[in-house]
Amino acid sequence: GSGGFRKRKHDNFPHGQRREEKENVNPSSALMTSFKSFQLELDTRHDKYERLVKLSRDITIESKRTIFLLHRFTSAPNGEDILNESEVKLDAVRRKIKQVAQELIGEDMYQFHRAISPGLQEYVEAVSFQYFIKTRSLISVEEINKQLIFTAEDREETTNMTSNSYDKQPHTWSLKVTPVDYLLGVADLTGELMRLCISSVGNGDIDTPFELSQFLRQIYDGFTFIGNTGPYEVSKKLYTLKQSLAKVENACYTLKVRGSEIPKHMLADVFSTKTELIEQEEGLS
Amino acid sequence: MSVSDMFIALQGVLTADQDIREEIRKVVQALEQTAREILTLVQGVHQGAGFQDIPKKCQKAREHFATVRTQLESLKTKFPADQYYRFHEHWRFVLQRLVFLAAFVVYLESETLVTREVVAEILGIEADRERGFHLDIEDYLSGVLTLASELARLAVNSVTAGDYSRPLRISTFINELDSGFRLLNLKNDSLRKRYDGLKYDVKKIEEVVYDLSIRGLNKEATVGVGGEK
Numbered sequence: 001g002s003g004g005f006r007k008r009k010h011d012n013f014p015h016g017q018r019r020e021e022k023e024n025v026n027p028s029s030a031l032m033t034s035f036k037s038f039q040l041e042l043d044t045r046h047d048k049y050e051r052l053v054k055l056s057r058d059i060t061i062e063s064k065r066t067i068f069l070l071h072r073f074t075s076a077p078n079g080e081d082i083l084n085e086s087e088v089k090l091d092a093v094r095r096k097i098k099q100v101a102q103e104l105i106g107e108d109m110y111q112f113h114r115a116i117s118p119g120l121q122e123y124v125e126a127v128s129f130q131y132f133i134k135t136r137s138l139i140s141v142e143e144i145n146k147q148l149i150f151t152a153e154d155r156e157e158t159t160n161m162t163s164n165s166y167d168k169q170p171h172t173w174s175l176k177v178t179p180v181d182y183l184l185g186v187a188d189l190t191g192e193l194m195r196l197c198i199s200s201v202g203n204g205d206i207d208t209p210f211e212l213s214q215f216l217r218q219i220y221d222g223f224t225f226i227g228n229t230g231p232y233e234v235s236k237k238l239y240t241l242k243q244s245l246a247k248v249e250n251a252c253y254t255l256k257v258r259g260s261e262i263p264k265h266m267l268a269d270v271f272s273t274k275t276e277l278i279e280q281e282e283g284l285s
Numbered sequence: 286m287s288v289s290d291m292f293i294a295l296q297g298v299l300t301a302d303q304d305i306r307e308e309i310r311k312v313v314q315a316l317e318q319t320a321r322e323i324l325t326l327v328q329g330v331h332q333g334a335g336f337q338d339i340p341k342k343c344q345k346a347r348e349h350f351a352t353v354r355t356q357l358e359s360l361k362t363k364f365p366a367d368q369y370y371r372f373h374e375h376w377r378f379v380l381q382r383l384v385f386l387a388a389f390v391v392y393l394e395s396e397t398l399v400t401r402e403v404v405a406e407i408l409g410i411e412a413d414r415e416r417g418f419h420l421d422i423e424d425y426l427s428g429v430l431t432l433a434s435e436l437a438r439l440a441v442n443s444v445t446a447g448d449y450s451r452p453l454r455i456s457t458f459i460n461e462l463d464s465g466f467r468l469l470n471l472k473n474d475s476l477r478k479r480y481d482g483l484k485y486d487v488k489k490i491e492e493v494v495y496d497l498s499i500r501g502l503n504k505e506a507t508v509g510v511g512g513e514k
Contacts, residue, residue, distance in 0.1 A: 031398050035465035041422055046472055108414065110370035138288050141295070179298045215288075222292030229299045 056119030124185025354409030384428025
């Protein structure tokens with residue numbers, strides 16, 4: 001970036017006044033030697049960070065796609081296929097996470113946490129969404145971490161590993177999703193569940209919304225229990241969570257009140273006007 | 286496991302985390318206090334009379350670093366050794382300040398740049414991440430940049446105090462430092478922002494040297510160094 005620009009600028013004016021003065025500086029002095037090693041150290045660190053950011057982005061994109069795929073899941077006949085396909089996709093995501101884990105061998109994970117956190121949150125969201133569709137329950141953080149233990153079967157894959165760390169490398173390694181990443185992922189999950197609820201009404205599914213509202217309420221209770229013990233981001237998500245819950249609860253309310261009167265095929269219609277109303281209210285507040 | 290059980294477990298983890306942070310904050314507060322004391326001590330060199338007893342001031346400052354070492358020792362016990370970067374933010378600022386103070390003392394004593402290893406030794410910590418509580422390279426470099434602005438100030442004040450040779454030596458030192466930093470490819474982060482300030486320090490010192498040379502004061506300085514002090 002601009003650092004490179006600065007360098008070029010100086011190369012263009014090697015005879016500038018300051019340059020001449022600089023010639024007094026002995027390039028092999030102790031200070032210059034140590035700064036050369038700092039350069040190496042910083043570059044190595046930044047490169048690793050960039051690689052992790054890239055991996056994190058790939059993880060985010062693939063996880064988002066998995067979520068979109070899972071939204072197509074209805075109790076339609078191809079339900080099984082979609083679940084299988086999502087499993088394949090998540091396996092691909094896990095392979096990316098394995099690369100992340102490899103980058104972090106021998107490192108302090110928290111040093112690079114900012115680079116990988118968005119990807120991990122999105123992965124938590126995708127994997128917990130799939131788990132919910134399959135089992136109608138919340139995946140635990142332990143369960144997620146269990147799937148992120150990798151064995152060294154295809155070690156050859158790793159290219160950017162020095163021979164030194166190769167020896168120290170354990171045969172299995174793992175990546176742990178931090179409790180905070182997990183919580184943020186689960187908070188995002190509730191948004192997806194809300195969408196699932198709305199679309200399932202559209203499909204004439206009367207049971208799912210009630211199930212979902214109960215599940216969301218449990219999660220909401222959980223988050224209020226944590227309250228402000230958690231970091232700032234968690235409390236921020238609480239507000240969105242409340243909105244999602246309100247939408248789902250209102251949907252259930254509408255179903256209950258109107259469900260007995262209106263023919264099933266018209267429900268979707270009633271419902272869509274109702275959500276519009278809610279959205280308008282939100283726009284005002 | 287039910288949803289509420291899961292959240293109860295998570296809440297426990299978060300509370301434990303908060304407790305650790307609380308402990309760390311306490312120690313860091315004490316460290317900041319010590320750092321301020323050392324700063325007050327070494328700030329004395331800017332006063333006219335201060336130039337006379339620099340070695341004595343450095344000696345005293347070094348004694349204070351013993352307190353720093355015990356405080357850092359207790360900080361190490363407050364969190365798991367392999368989670369340094371998880372809590373890094375808490376002590377980052379004070380550690381940079383301490384690096385600056387150590388670098389300043391070493392500069393006043395020997396007019397050289399303190400190495401990372403020596404700072405680590407003065408602070409009683411490690412230079413390498415592998416060996417435990419260590420000095421992050423960016424924190425070290427930040428501390429060094431603070432030293433540069435302090436030296437720009439020292440150059441001005443040493444002229445006021447009648448020491449005309451010191452600015453020339455500071456100028457050589459800062460120029461070498463500047464060339465050193467120019468080797469680094471900095472990202473657009475806080476370190477880079479602070480590095481951008483280095484050129485103003487360089488400029489300031491060059492102005493001082495210029496003022497001295499047009500008045501022929503730098504020659505006088507080289508002749509009568511002993512007398513000036």
